Structure formats: C-alpha cells, structure tokens
Amino acid sequence: MGKGKEDDPSLDPFEISFLPEFKEGRGSREPFVNEYGVVIGDHEYDSPDSPLNQWSAETDPAIMAGDQWVHPFKDVGFQTAENRDYFERGITPQAGIFMHPDKNSAYHAGDPIPGSDETPQKQPE
Structure with a gap:
C-alpha cells in the first residue's frame, strides 16, 4: 500500500479512509x-x-x-485493492471480473435434483 491518507496511523487496522460520500449513513464506528x-x-x-x-x-x-x-467501518474486506480503489479513490470496479467467461454457472439450473421429489425452479430469463 502506498503512503497517503489511506495509511493514516490513527485509523483502526481494519479501517480505510473512506471518501466523504461513503462515510455518510454508514453507522457507528x-x-x-x-x-x-x-x-x-x-x-x-x-x-x-x-x-x-x-x-x-x-x-x-x-x-x-x-x-x-x-x-460499517472496520472489516478486513475493506483492505482489498478493489474496495480501496472504490471507497478511497472513487474508482468503480470493472463489471464481470469475477465471472467465468467460458463457464455457464447456470448450466442445468432448473433441472430436477436426482433422488428429490422437489419441483425444479426455473432460472429467471
């Protein structure tokens, strides 16, 4: 991590320096x-x-x-590069970065589960 306000030693170890628009309405520290x-x-x-x-x-x-x-302020997840870019710098995450472009994770969605009497639910279109 670079030197700057995001590495403010007064912050809790799990906190980041949220931009003002992300501080409002978050809740208590x-x-x-x-x-x-x-x-x-x-x-x-x-x-x-x-x-x-x-x-x-x-x-x-x-x-x-x-x-x-x-x-709302102290979570280890805030330390990820994507969250720091978003909450500290206002850089919106790229869409689809956690998707598998060559895998269809909904493959067989709605098919009956073998050995189950449940009626399968259809995936929304």
Whole structure:
C-alpha cells in the first residue's frame, strides 16, 4: 500500500479512509453486538453464542451471511485493492471480473435434483 491518507496511523487496522460520500449513513464506528451475541468490530468475532462455536453438519452456512456480520467501518474486506480503489479513490470496479467467461454457472439450473421429489425452479430469463 502506498503512503497517503489511506495509511493514516490513527485509523483502526481494519479501517480505510473512506471518501466523504461513503462515510455518510454508514453507522457507528464503535463495535456492536449482533443478533447472535457476537461483538462485531473488535476484531475477535468470537463468543460462546457464535455460530462458528456451535458449528455442526446441520448448521446452514447462510447464518453467517448478512450485514449483521460486517462492521460499517472496520472489516478486513475493506483492505482489498478493489474496495480501496472504490471507497478511497472513487474508482468503480470493472463489471464481470469475477465471472467465468467460458463457464455457464447456470448450466442445468432448473433441472430436477436426482433422488428429490422437489419441483425444479426455473432460472429467471
């Protein structure tokens, strides 16, 4: 990372220097407790009630998805080059950079699942 305001030593290690338009309405800089009793924004993301500490074969991984797991200012994901370009410099990410141009990820979407009685859902056109 280059020297500049984005490397401000007063920032938390997981923070970046957001452009003014990205600071408004983000929420508090303070840590918060999510609906699972896990403190978000303290860099430990650990508690006895955390799904990570209660994980089993029956745990739906989707439980760990969503805004309740992301701090509005202090998240390791902000440190990626794409996010720093966008939030610190206003450079919009290129469309399709995470796509597989030679793979159709929707191939067989809507086909019945072998051994399932479920009616297949059609992919939107």
